[in-house]
Amino acid sequence: xxxxxxxxLLVMSDLHIGKQTPSYDHDVATVRLKxxxxxxxxxxxxxxxxxxxxxxxxxxxxxxxxxxxxxxTQTHYQSITSVREQCEVASDLLNDLLLEQADVWGxxxxxxxxxNHGRLDKRxxxxxxxxxxxxDRLSLLNRDERVSVVLPDPLHxxxxxxxxxxxxxxxxxxxxxxxxxxxxxxYGIDKRVGKWKTHIDDWEVALFGHFHRTSFADKxxxxxxxxxxxxxxxxxALRQIGEEASNSWWxxxxxxxxxxxxxxDLSNVEG
Numbered sequence: 001x002x003x004x005x006x007x008x009l010l011v012m013s014d015l016h017i018g019k020q021t022p023s024y025d026h027d028v029a030t031v032r033l034k035x036x037x038x039x040x041x042x043x044x045x046x047x048x049x050x051x052x053x054x055x056x057x058x059x060x061x062x063x064x065x066x067x068x069x070x071x072x073t074q075t076h077y078q079s080i081t082s083v084r085e086q087c088e089v090a091s092d093l094l095n096d097l098l099l100e101q102a103d104v105w106g107x108x109x110x111x112x113x114x115x116n117h118g119r120l121d122k123r124x125x126x127x128x129x130x131x132x133x134x135x136d137r138l139s140l141l142n143r144d145e146r147v148s149v150v151l152p153d154p155l156h157x158x159x160x161x162x163x164x165x166x167x168x169x170x171x172x173x174x175x176x177x178x179x180x181x182x183x184x185x186x187y188g189i190d191k192r193v194g195k196w197k198t199h200i201d202d203w204e205v206a207l208f209g210h211f212h213r214t215s216f217a218d219k220x221x222x223x224x225x226x227x228x229x230x231x232x233x234x235x236x237a238l239r240q241i242g243e244e245a246s247n248s249w250w251x252x253x254x255x256x257x258x259x260x261x262x263x264x265d266l267s268n269v270e271g
Contacts (some may be wrong), residue, residue, distance in 0.1 A: 062115020
């Protein structure tokens with residue numbers, strides 16, 4: 001039996017390292033990421049009899065660190081208030097995950113996009129973003145030739161990036177510029193992505209974080225993935241959307257012929 005050649009795409013966002021809720025802090029994040037890494041490895045084991053994987057591509061869509069001064073009372077809801085320490089913990093955790101996945105998939109490529117919680121001040125350059133600091137430190141930590149960390153251009157606003165897998169274009173955007181309509185983001189996402197399809201060439205799939213909800217929409221000209229958060233007891237989603245957050249991230253297959261072949265809505269919490 002000839003195996004099908006594919007790559008895998010893991011869509012991660014909104015780890016909010018440093019945030020604290022009744023059931024989440026940076027120690028819980030450490031446990032959850034280790035458990036999640038094992039789940040991703042199990043999916044590889046499940047699929048490997050029929051697939052020959054070239055690489056695992058991780059679309060890292062921002063809000064990796066919880067940041068500071070995003071809202072007035074933020075420090076009262078944090079287990080780590082220092083942005084520098086948030087960045088150190090986040091990059092260390094992600095580096096461990098990348099090394100574990102390199103042992104599983106062989107090659108790992110990380111496509112990095114910053115989020116709105118990374119911003120340090122509205123008056124500062126978009127390049128002064130603590131998510132970008134996490135990504136820079138992750139790149140410096142990496143000494144494994146099997147792992148590549150693809151950084152955005154820090155001199156330009158990196159809010160929207162495009163990556164490529166087998167010639168298929170994937171738009172990577174945290175999601176903070178999408179307007180809500182009647183408390184729901186989906187209409188705003190559809191309208192914005194539809195406009196991007198008119199003005200931005202050579203892409204088939206749009207990837208979003210920010211909304212803390214896992215969803216998939218298959219449109220005529222493109223498909224849309226939104227991915228969830230690592231944070232549990234997350235009041236942001238309840239306040240903004242009226243729904244509980246999704247504690248899951250997408251793991252998908254990409255083949256030379258198709259931008260998406262299979263997809264798993266993979267839980268990132270215990271159990």
